[in-house]
Structure formats: C-alpha cells, structure tokens
Amino acid sequence: MSTESAAEQREQHRNGGDLVVETLEALGAKTVFGIPGQHALGLxxxxxxxxxxxxxxxxxxxSAFAADGYSRATGEVGVLFLSTGPGALTSLAGLQEAYATGVPMVVIASQxxxxxxxARRKGMLHQLDDQKASAANVTKSQRLIQHASGIPSAIQDAWTDAISSPQGPVWVEIPQNVLLDPIVVPPVEDALAIAADNPPRVELVREAVKWLTTAQRPAxxxxxxxxxxxxxxxLLALAERLRAPVISTPGGNGAFPWTHPLSLQSWVxxxxxTDVLEDADVLVVVGSSLGEVTSNYFTFExxxxxxxxxxxxxxxxSNRPGLGIRADAGQALAALNAALEAFEQAGDGRPLKPDWHGKTPEQLVADSxxxxxxxxxxxxxxxxLRFMADIRAAVPDDMQTFWDMTIAAYWAWSCWDxxxxxxxxxQGAGGLGFGFPSAIGGAVGLETIGRPSRVLAVSGDGSAMYSISELATARQHNVPVTWLIVDDGGYGILREYMVGAFGKATATELARPDFVKLAESFGVPARKVAPEDVREALEAGFAADGPNVVVVETQLRMFAPTHLDVQ
Structure with missing residues (x-):
C-alpha cells in the first residue's frame, strides 16, 4: 500500500486556503498566531x-498582541488568523495597539x-453587516477577496502595505467557500513585497538645514x-553633529544611548x-506626534x-505648527546628516556652537x-526607585522586555535603560493585557529567527487578568517567558488618579486570584516574593526552562513631575 507524499497530498487537496499558506510562505512568513473558527476551517x-x-x-x-510582540521582537511581519464575527471583533483592541504603534502585521480573517x-442576508452564524468596516479604525487597509485567483496578489499587496512606512496592520478577509472550494490555480512559487520608498522632499531638507545651522539651542x-x-x-550622528540634547519618548526608548553625554534619557x-525643550530655539521632533505623554499632557509650550x-x-x-517633513525617519535623518555634512565641507556660515545660556549642551544635560x-x-x-533598579539589575543587558499598562510600566517609560x-x-493605544501575550509572541519570534532568548513580561494584577488564560499557551509551547505580576489589589494608576483628583477612588479595587496557585494549576512554576527580593526571584526565573511567574504584592506610587506636587 503506497503512501502519498506531502507534495502529492497537497496537490490533490488544494483549495483557497492553500493559496493563502503558499503566499505567506513565499513572502517569508514562518509563524502564525490565532484561533481556529468555523468559517476558517479551510485555512x-x-x-x-x-x-x-x-x-x-x-x-x-x-493572539493580536502575540503577533504584535512577534513583529516587535524580530522586525518581521506578524501574521494573525481570525475566524468570522466574534473572533474577528475580539481582536480589535489588540490591533488598535499595533495600529497606534506602527507594527507591521497581516491579518487574515475568514468571512x-x-x-x-x-447586511442581514441569509442570517448566518457569526454574520456582521460589514466585517471589514469594523476593522477600519484599527488597520491601515482592508481587503475582501471574492475569488481564489485573487488571493496571492491581494496578500502580496497587503504585505507591501504593512511594511511601507507608516507601517501597521492590514486586514484581508476571505469567505468560507473561497477558502474551501477546490481550485485550478497553480501553487504559488514566488511572491515579492517591497516597502514603498518614503524619502523627504529636497526643499524641506534644505530649509531644515537653514534652521539648524543658525540654531544656538537645538534639541x-x-x-x-x-x-x-x-x-x-x-540619530546619534545628527545629535553629535549638532551637539543637541536628545530625549526619547516612551515609544522611542532605546533610540538613543542612555548614558550618552547628550542624552536626557526618557524623563519626558x-x-x-519640558522646560529644556521649551527653551530650544529649534526642536527636531522625529517619529512622534507630540501627543499627550510627550507633550507632558499638553502643557508643553x-x-x-x-x-x-x-x-x-x-x-x-497635528499638535504644534512647524516645518512638517513627511518621510521615513531613517531616510529623513540620513538626508539631514548628508546635507549638514555638505554645509560643513563648503564652509558656509558660522561653526555650530550651541550655547544654552552660558552652559554647554553636555552641562545642560547633566544639570537637568x-x-x-x-x-x-x-x-x-x-x-x-529600588524596585525599578532591582528589576533593571536582574534583566540581562540584551533581554527584550514587554510592559503592560501598570504603574511599574509608567515608571519604566521614564527610567528604563x-x-x-x-x-x-x-503606550500606543494604552489598552490592558498587552504584556504577557506580546512577550509570548516575542519569545516565539526570537526562536523562529534563530536567536532564542528568554523575555520578560511585566503586568499589574488588573492587566494580568486580561491575559491569564495565555498561561495555557505559554505552557503548551514551553515559551521561555518570565512574567512579573505586581499585585496591588486593583487598578493602581486609576486609583492614584482618582485620589489625586477627587480625594478618593471608586471602583478601582479588585478581587483577584492566588496568582501562584493559578499559575501552578496550568503547570507553570510560580513564586511570591517581597519587593526587596524581586531581583533574586527574577534571576532565578531567567535561569529556568519554559515559562514561570513571579508575583510581588506591593503598592507603588508614581513620581510627581513638578515641584508644585511635592508636599
């Protein structure tokens, strides 16, 4: 009795779903996240x-957070498979984070x-009036494929869209019968997606150079x-050429060397x-909207x-008038550096000698x-301060970390090197539940690209409950992720906001499980430690195999950003 080869079996049973898989593989996809569903069975x-x-x-x-984390950790496109209706809609909050942060993802949703x-035809299970319209607020583009022969080109175009700046998630949906029906389309042999070029306009670079070469206090x-x-x-070359102090936003954390003499770090x-940035006579804002956090909650003038x-x-x-340059940050900064170098070589104008009211930029940074x-x-x-320092001391220098919306993360936005x-x-969309599933995706991604490494996830007890079920995922795939849960008995940052604004907090306190026992019930090792023991516990977790959990019961406070708030 002969056994069919994999190739023979594939050829005999090929359907629209095969075209999806073949196209993704040809584009370089290696890993997919998601959950099966009735209309997606062919896929x-x-x-x-x-x-x-x-x-x-x-x-x-x-699943959406995991695909997001995969992309962030690897620099590759995250791929997400979704079922119709409830499954598709449940993913939207995760996709909002990817969209707000510019994470390239290709989402394949069934229909x-x-x-x-x-609208309301047939009355089928999971039916929506217009499913892709639901995704319009959280994805760059949406496509509906209505015939199998259109699948390879549509996915290739979607992939190109995802990786072209501004990057982001894209949505492709395919009806059940298009996925299931036999096809005559031959196997996909190649697919090519090249990011669209996004250089700055020449006249805008020229104008920016005029401003920068006459600036006394560039930042x-x-x-x-x-x-x-x-x-x-x-960025480093530009900052050193201008001797301009650099501050990184939460999303830009890591874009500039933390201990560089020109680094204002991330205390935005x-x-x-804010006072330093307001005093700059030319401020270069790269890859930021000057939004709520970066503008110190719109107090920046x-x-x-x-x-x-x-x-x-x-x-x-969108928030401040200025010389707007639409361009990829890498291409724009390279063009600015080249133009400034040409200016220097030509010997035009005065030498760049920044002066911050008698201070050098380096003195200004140190004093600030x-x-x-x-x-x-x-x-x-x-x-x-000790808690954050102990976490930093425990984490290896090259480890990737994934932070949920919790007070420890708010601290990390400012203090994490x-x-x-x-x-x-x-911080892109600010939804809860990002930390642990994105870390799972990140760890899976690093292994997939041949750089296996443990990662750290940090959550509060409130945000941990959004993703607690993913302990099963971490255990099933033996993902090397250490999950630090900082348990303060409620929504800590909201508690602090409400007490500050109204003198008391309402509806912020939470009943929560015994996280150690809950993790152990999934087969995931866990331990509870005092705040002063977090470093030792994390180091032990990093040395272990597979997933593990560290729980710390403590209530952290945020720092007050102005002297007016200090009692």
Missing amino acids: FDAMGRGNLKFVSSRVENN IPLEGLG IIAGGGVRRGHAEKS EDRHM PRGRIIQIDAEPRVLE LAAVRARLESQDLAKE ARQGQFHSA
Missing part, C-alpha cells in the same frame, strides 16, 4: 499541508460564504518612528525636561521653531538629570 486545513508554525492563543485579542454577504525628541525606521545610528513627563519628521502625514503639525534625580529623592520614593535589549510597551 487551517491547508496549514496542515504547509510549513507555517501555528501558535494558538486562548483569546483572539491576545461567511459569498452568497451571504450583505531633539526621538519617538517610536526612529526605532521603526532603524534610524538609531543616524518631568517638568525639568515651545518658544522656538519645530521641525517635525514623521512617516504619517496626519501626524504632522541631576535636577530630576533631586526631585525624585525629595518625594519619598525610595521603595519605587534598554541597553542592548528592546523596550516594548502598550
């Missing part, structure tokens, strides 16, 4: 004949059969676009830093001129950081 059947690794989460929103499409805000554009080296929420560089045209001048440190030390925050690792947080 999952085809995946069994392909080479894609599938990681099944327990909730679709967490009801073609004959049922249209730079480095946002997440610097990291997405792989512009770290160009401290008023000392710059007195100088602004050069704003961003790949997303809707961001330019010292002022921030003094303010922190005046606020009875010894526990918080990413070193040779990468810092990832949910």
